[in-house]
Amino acid sequence: EKEKKKKDLFLPYKVNVIVDNKTTKGRPIIIEHNPSYVNLFGTIERTFEDRFTSKSDFMQIRAGSLHKANGGYLVVNFNDLIQEPNVWHSLKRALRNEKLYIFPEDNYFFAPPSPLRPEPIDLKVKVILIGDIATYQLAYYLDEDFKKIFKVLSEFDSSMDCTKENFISFVQLMGKIIDEENLKNFTAEAVLKVAEYAMKLAGRKGKLSTRFDAVADIMREAHYWAKEEKKELVDEKNVVKAIRERERRHSLADDKIKEMILQNILNIETEGKRVGQVNGLTVYDFGYYSFGKPVKITANVSLGQDSIISIEREADLAGNIFTKGSLIIAGFLRQTFTKDKPLSINASICFEQSYGEIEGDSATCAEFYALLSAISSVPARQDVAVTGSMNQKGLVQAVGGINEKIEGFFNLVKEKGIKGTEGVIIPKANLGDLILKEDVLKEMKEGRFHIWAIEDVTEGVEILFGIPAGKRKSDGKFTKGSLFEKVDNALQENSKIWKKYK
Incomplete structure (x- = not known):
């Protein structure tokens, strides 16, 4: 206890570095996968002395993703963000006022609020929201602040032109997946079959799908079948089998209707x-x-x-x-x-x-x-x-x-x-x-x-x-023996009969 009190004497002389960018090259880029209030805006932690008493000091101030991204970029999933309580309105307020406040997390109902209130920090950050176009349009029309704060829309197409440059990039992406996941190398024919599958996903010749998750899944499954057959390389047959097996797993409704x-x-x-x-x-x-x-x-x-x-x-x-x-x-x-x-x-x-x-x-x-x-x-x-x-x-x-x-x-x-x-x-x-x-x-x-x-x-x-x-023809009649002549004759006959009943 004496040792603890002795250490507390140096508390006023300590420095709490909440953000350290000494190893950061260029502007900071922070990707926040869990955009809760605390993770974005930081918090002031508490120390409980007993069941009803807590205290805080400046050493317990914790930074959020916005502090770490200040001066740079923050990337966050829009759908995840708007589902978190009190986050969306707080983020808009911070970006609009260019001020960032840190407050304690007030979920301790039995404890009094912390008197510690750090001064606001100037905020200069670019927030990149990732989401689907439907959510964007909903926010654009229903939230007046949204269109004022998030002014730049960048849409990603579900397909790209199969140019020489794009095809090379597509093959390089395949190579990256192979290296990162330790897959077997693909033969040239297997690469072309994967590209053909990407074309089919895109729904048009001359296009490659940018649904790279689906392409990666086929590559993984083709690797599995090559491994089962004890092959050194993934060949065209392995890719074809991977595609067919995927279709077989999903084709229950197709099979039932055919039956x-x-x-x-x-x-x-x-x-x-x-x-x-x-x-x-x-x-x-x-x-x-x-x-x-x-x-x-x-x-x-x-x-x-x-x-x-x-x-x-x-x-x-x-x-x-x-x-x-x-x-x-x-x-x-x-x-x-x-x-x-x-x-x-x-x-x-x-x-x-x-x-x-x-x-x-x-x-x-x-x-x-x-x-x-x-x-x-x-x-x-x-x-x-x-x-x-x-x-x-x-x-x-x-x-x-x-x-x-x-x-x-x-x-x-x-x-x-x-x-x-x-x-x-x-x-x-x-x-x-x-x-x-x-x-x-x-x-x-x-x-x-x-x-x-x-x-x-x-x-x-x-x-x-x-x-x-x-x-x-010029006489108003259709070519003899043609289908339109037969249709015209039938309609002519119907017209004559209909006049009798009018």
Whole structure:
């Protein structure tokens, strides 16, 4: 006890260095992984003499990340920061006033507040918040101070151009992962296969995904399979196996839907012809895994007056973009066929055995072809699936998930047994997005599976119906024997009958 009191005599002469930058080169850069109030702003610790009495002195002042980053940069996760009590408003106040205060942590309810109040410190720091764009937009519109304090937005793209420089950087990143995690070296073919996987994640040729965590996971798993096979290097087969094993672990929903189709629980026909029935393509996206599957789209037509009904829309199972697609179909029909007569039909379009909400316009072309088939009574091929958006002028527009859609239909016809006539109609604008699996490419090279790329909806008519779409001649009639002639004749007949009942 005497020794303790003797030491306390020197307390007024001590120095509490709360921040030491003698080993720091350049401006300090602090990354705070746990942005609690104490970790950011510091605190004044307490010494308890008994159960109800505590004391503090200047030697118990502790710095926070803001003190350590003063004069430099502080990096913090925005979502983590705003979840901590009293941190967000205190940070804004400190940055706005350029003053940093240290207060004791007041979570000792039975102890009196500390009388120690250090003078504020001038604060010159750049705070970098890392987060998603949704959180940024929410803070920007709801918090008036946010846009005044955090004025610079820097967005990171989920993909980058596959230029020579970027590809070299991508390979260097692979090398860094190999060195840091002590993985086996990759052969040149294995590196290219990983790059191909990154392209597929990006969803477009000529792009590399910046989801480097997913790339690193595939590299680790490929290393594991090379190690299991006692190989010195990771080769292309190991990367392919890693990708397939990952897909297998995540493909439960994909397998269940395929099983229901093969057992005819979900009725999808892949051979023959049917009137008013076309195979569309949909994508199921779970975030961690996405896959494509065909869906039966049917259309029925009766006598009526300019009414095209989407059953999904009427049942509140359709989003706004899907509804827009249905209205575009009606606009094209009026533009093409009703210059000399009204559109005297009542039509209904349905995605059969679909019980969840549908969004997007990628099935617009398939709906359009099903409707043409129903009006003209010309059957459509069932061994061909269709994906593509269209505008009111009939131009076919690009869609998302093109690789998943093609592979989804291919996998189904492969399970049923490929006849050699099957294929998919896609927008020509999507050709640059094709990064298909080896088994699909193999069947295409052998002429047993086909991809038709179209720019206009009329180009898909001959593929799907076996007759040309036709053009309107100078006399107002369509080309003889064409699908549009048959549609026009049917609408003309409906118009005559409808006049009798008006």
